[in-house]
Each structure stands twice: as C-alpha cells, then as structure tokens.
Amino acid sequence: MDTIEVAIPTYNRDLFLDKLLRTVPPHIKISVSDNGSFVNEDLKSKYLNASFISHETVIEIFDNWNCAVENTSSEWVIMPSDDDVFLENAFAYINNYINRYPDAGVLIFGYQIIDEDDNVSEGWCPQQELIYDAPLGYEVFKYGVEARMPCIVFKSSVLKKLKYFDNHFELTASDSDLIQRVLLSSKSVFIPEIIGAYRVWKGNLTSQKIATKQWLDEIDYWQQKITTIAVENYLQIGKKLNPHQIVDEVYAINLLAGIANKRKTAGFNGAYDFFKSVRFPWHAKLKTKLRILKTLLLK
Template structure:
C-alpha cells in the first residue's frame, strides 16, 4: 500500500541543544517519503539555533519565539503551526525509530475512526541506556489494534494504568481541531492525559504493537519532579480520572442503571483518593495520622470478633503488632513477614485464596494502601464480586471473606 499522507513532526524545545540534535537526527531518519520537521524554539539561550541550522535540511523549519512563552503555550503553538493531516509531537529529548511515521500513518489510514495512534516506547536515561521500570512507574500492557474510545476511558476509570507517551503518538489533525487542542484544567503537567481522554470521548484509538520510539526519563524533567515525593502530580491524575467518569456519564453507556451505579462507586473512591492526596500536601486539612489510627482501631474491633485471623493490607505502615487481639497477617505474606506488594492481580488473588484456606476470615485494607484499589483493579473487582464489605470509609475497607 502506497502511503502518501503528509506528516508534520513538531519539536517544541528549550535549552536542550545536545539532546535536540539526537531527536532531530531520529526525525530525519524516518523511512517515510513525505514529512516535515518544525522546531519551535522557546527563546533558548544556548546554541539551539546553530544546532538546527547545522543540519541544512530543507525538510526542517526553524521557528523561534521572541520571548519564552512557557511550555504549555509552546505546545499549543505546535498544533497551531501544523499544516499536515497527521501530527507527531516529539519531545526534544526523545527519539523516533526509523519506521515510526510509516507504521503510524498505516494505522491511521486503515482506521479512519481513530483519532490517534499509540506505539510502544522504550524508556531510556540521559545516556540512552534502557531503564528498567518497576511498580507504579510501569505501564500495563497495551491491547493490540483498534480500541473503542469509550472503552479506553472506562479502563482508565477502572484503574487500568495505560501510560501513553506523547512522543510515541501520531494525531489526526482534524480530530485535534474538533476537541479544541490541548488544555490544562487541572494541572499544567497533565495536559497530555487530558487531551487523550477528551479525544477518546469522540474517537477510537489504535495501539501499534511495535516499539517505535525511545522516551527519556531524567531527574530534571518537570514531570519527574512533579511526581516525586511531595509533588502534586497524583492530584492531577485523580482530577483527570474524575473527568473520565464524567465523559462516561455523558455517553450511551450510562443508560444502563447498573453501569451508573458502578460509575458512582468509582467516583466516590476517586474523590476520597483526591482528598487523601490533598491532605498530604495540606496536613491540617484532615485528621492527623494518630487520630485516624485511634479511630480505626475502634472501628476494627466493632466489626471483627476478637481472635479472628485477618489479612492486613497497609504497606507495613500500621503493622500487625497494633492488633494483638487478632491473628493478623500482612499482605503479601511469607512466613508471617511482610513480603511487599504483589506484582500483579493474578498473584494477589492467588495469595488471598491461599490465606483464606489457612483460616483468614477478613481482609482489612487501611488508608496507606488505598491506592491498591486502583492499581490492582482485578483484585478490587474480585473482592467486590465475591465478598461482603462490612466497613467502608476514609480509613478502612473491610471484607468478610467467610461469606
């Protein structure tokens, strides 16, 4: 199939001339016949202009802002200056593999209902060395091929951790125009997720099951700082997930009463998580740790009979020793000791059932581990479908495993 759709690769940049050189080289090395590269220099004070001009390639257009207009407005401008049907927004420190544009155009040409395509990307450090991602930094595996936009939003609301990396995406320009380009209603660091959700509310997505880009993670990135300890990044994510539920409520899916009930339950949990993050940033806003703990101890004894074996999910922050009147075991557990968080839902459910077989009759999830109910959505759904919640508040969620 001959691919003829013109593509713009737009690179917003600021004071990253060395990394920009590598990004430009990767853009120019595309094996696709018809593309242009636009570099939007946000008034850099280094040798960015000289680096761009050194390529002497007619496919490159260099545009310099007279003053620094900020990251958000420079990325807005990237969409404004585009004149091609398809647009790739490449971060100035990331790398495209040679067949990125070809595969992305093929996906969009063959799936006209898709507003954008998403390829797999390898995470690398400043020196180009692959980074092994673990835990909550690791994205869930993408599906392969076309996915309904509302299903994508549903999965995000459900807790699915699909981390879409902008440099691995190609947008359909008219779809971008229909949703109004980028916006930052909740956090200037979350405008990409905000855009993906707004587009998915109107268009399908296409996941390319090939690694076609390399994305750098390094400590000076605003996004990394924002998600470090004490950063406000999690609040932005929670706000976007709240919007995701709103998009689902406006969709035909919400005509089903049971689905509306599910959305309401997710909204209540996400809202509680938002307050939890807010309290970490503004400690005086809510009950202190010691106050929560005293109240929680009273609540536990009110719903669980003394002497019962229970599973405590608390990331080892409360500790089983605070419950001497119970036979309390940590989760995950190995020879009575805390063994860390499970790698996935399958392991969590398997271990839960193993502990049930040895006599555990309650599972107690304390507030330090409430994130589990998002991250391990399979475990959450398994618990909710098979067992009765006997307590559910902002401190504790308790399931009776004997029912």
C-alpha cells in the same frame, strides 16, 4: 495535504533536539516551537524539513506544546518531547497503520525508556492489536495513561476539535488529559509495535513534585473534568460509569506514589505530614487504600 507531521516543543536542549531530529526522515515535515528562542542557527540550517517558531519571551509549558501542533497542517501528527527519539522504521509502521485505519482518531504504539545517557530499559507496549469505537478506548487507560507522546499518532482534526492541550495544568496530566479526551471522542487503535523512546531523567519533575498538594490538586482537576465527559459519552451508548470511584482511584494511585516518595526522602514524619495535608480517597478500591496505609506505616 501531507499525511503526517512531527510537532516538537523545545526549551534550551539543542543537543537532545538534534538527536531527535536526526531520527525523523527528511521527507517528513517538522514543526518546532522554540521556547525562549534558544535553538542555534547552525542546528536550524541542518534540517530543511523543519520550521521553527521562536518565542523571545518564555511561554508556559503547554502553550509551547500547543504552538508546535497548531503550526502543523497534516492529516496526522505525532508530538514527542524534545529529548525523545524515534526508532528505526517508526514512520514505516506509522504509515502502514494510517493506511489500515484511516477512520481512526488515534493510533497508540509502544515505547522504550531511555535515560540521560541513552541507556535503554523496558517501557510499555500493547500486548495485541485492539480496536475500539468511541468512547470505549478510555477503558484501557481509565485509571492512568501508560502510553507516552512519542508513540501516539493523533488525527489532526480531532485535536483541533478538542482544542489541543489544556494549559490549566502546570505540573502534570495535560498530556494524559488530552489522550483520554481523544479516546472518549474517536475510534482508537492499540498496536503492538515499539516506535519510539521516551526519556526519563533522574530527579525529574515527577519525582520532585509528586508528593505535593499541588500535584494532587491537578490530578483532581483532571479527573473531575474527564469523568464528566466520560459519563456523558457512556450514557450515549447506554452504559454507566461510577465517576466517584474513578476519580478517587486515580487520586489514590498518585497519593500512594507520593507517600512512597516521601518515605524515601523524608522518612515517616515527612510522609505523614504529606498524608495529613491532602484528602483521603474514600471511594478508591479497597486494595489501593490498604496499600496507601501499608506504605505509610511500614518500612
């Protein structure tokens, strides 16, 4: 069995896919799920370490992610989007920590942010090396997942047990949902090394959809599901959680971002109409609730 593979879902982005594939060492196997069968043959022939699963008919986003990862057979897997890239020596760092923590279920590194023109800005990175037994890694990302997929290495057996991505999601949170489920069910290691670059586009899906009821409904579905698992797993180690507070705090953080977005694009009236269309997170932290009201009412 190979130690690690790269699983990539792609959809009609050959230029960026090529950039990503060039950052994977040739001895590392790659599984590409080609949604809509857009990858050209010249690109495929360049990468002998990559296998391509083509879908003539376009499938749902997270079905495409699942297809890419289910086609792997290694002990570990990393799943970037097709427009992300790995940094130099990323796989040397990965192999080093795989050897140091063979019993872990997930290794979480840091990342840079790049835009559509490859301009680099600060992303996120653990401040120090931290190790948690299940389910306590969840504490790091209880109110939101700061890590991104090109910096997370998963134990394949853990993903298989958890049945990969939840394809109930359409807009958001399926990746965060999976990461939290892995943290709740396996040993996690946070590593202060940056191994990848996560691409953020102007006018991306988040900015388009965060101020919608559908977005917040998916946040609610995600948190109701995760806190149910978390409460049960924490009870097994004699600890208690307040699920109502966690659900509402995560909801409030997303509501706050949605209101801020609406204030910029549609002014007070647009923000207020959005605010009225969704529920209010009464169990969130007082500080977050006050920030929601301040953002809504003040310029």
